[in-house]
Amino acid sequence: MGGTIRLFKFNGIQVYLHFTWFLVAAYELSRGRGIYSSPIYAAYEYLALFGIVLLHEFGHALACRQTGGTADQIVLWPLGGIAFVNPPRRPGAMLWSIAAGPLVNVLLIPVFSVAVWLTARGVNESPDLYVLMVWLWRINLGLLIFNMLPVYPLDGGQILRSLLWFPLGEIRSLQIASVLGLIGAVLLAALALYLQVMQPIWVGIMAIFLISQAFTGWRYAQALVREEEANRQARLVPTVPREERE
Numbered sequence: 215m216g217g218t219i220r221l222f223k224f225n226g227i228q229v230y231l232h233f234t235w236f237l238v239a240a241y242e243l244s245r246g247r248g249i250y251s252s253p254i255y256a257a258y259e260y261l262a263l264f265g266i267v268l269l270h271e272f273g274h275a276l277a278c279r280q281t282g283g284t285a286d287q288i289v290l291w292p293l294g295g296i297a298f299v300n301p302p303r304r305p306g307a308m309l310w311s312i313a314a315g316p317l318v319n320v321l322l323i324p325v326f327s328v329a330v331w332l333t334a335r336g337v338n339e340s341p342d343l344y345v346l347m348v349w350l351w352r353i354n355l356g357l358l359i360f361n362m363l364p365v366y367p368l369d370g371g372q373i374l375r376s377l378l379w380f381p382l383g384e385i386r387s388l389q390i391a392s393v394l395g396l397i398g399a400v401l402l403a404a405l406a407l408y409l410q411v412m413q414p415i416w417v418g419i420m421a422i423f424l425i426s427q428a429f430t431g432w433r434y435a436q437a438l439v440r441e442e443e444a445n446r447q448a449r450l451v452p453t454v455p456r457e458e459r460e
């Protein structure tokens with residue numbers, strides 16, 4: 215875990231924070247978006263974003279354990295979080311481990327809706343609190359939509375892979391998902407640059423991350439192909455000479 219600090223341990227799951235998180239936090243907070251009258255609310259917003267991502271990652275980790283897999287690390291870094299999950303090699307276990315993350319964001323929609331409704335009633339006394347809740351509602355939905363894009367290794371891409379695993383098997387499903395991931399990452403980066411929704415530096419970092427992970431997925435699929443081939447060869451070659459068997 216290079217460049218990370220240990221935050222806390224919950225239910226045997228160690229949460230790490232990558233040091234770049236502080237750089238981006240300082241940058242984001244100094245930039246300010248001018249939506250709050252009190253600047254402390256920008257800090258609250260960033261901390262809440264961190265909380266939403268953390269809950270999402272715990273969704274993955276706890277679901278993975280439910281399937282009998284191992285999950286004992288979560289790393290938070292500026293582009294989000296990574297739960298290191300290792301579910302059993304079954305499509306159903308993989309599907310539940312991945313789907314549980316976005317499901318947390320789905321469950322947060324009514325929570326933030328109630329918070330928006332409650333703070334709207336006191337908007338004259340604390341307008342910043344209302345604006346914060348509106349933004350958290352949007353950020354949560356934005357994270358859900360982004361994560362559900364069918365671009366491997368995003369959750370949507372991994373869900374697609376798990377669904378393809380049922381009819382096509384472990385290898386073919388990963389090959390298809392990782393190729394779609396490579397194409398999707400390039401299209402996503404082009405779209406983000408075109409719409410100017412993110413700064414080019416972040417688009418670049420996101421694209422490099424997605425492409426390298428999709429490529430890792432492809433290489434893993436090829437390793438599985440070789441493993442299967444080796445197993446087939448082993449079955450073809452009789453281990454005991456014919457004479458001895460008879």
Ligand SMILES: [Zn+2]
Pocket residue numbers: 270274315316361369
């Ligand atoms: Zn996720």
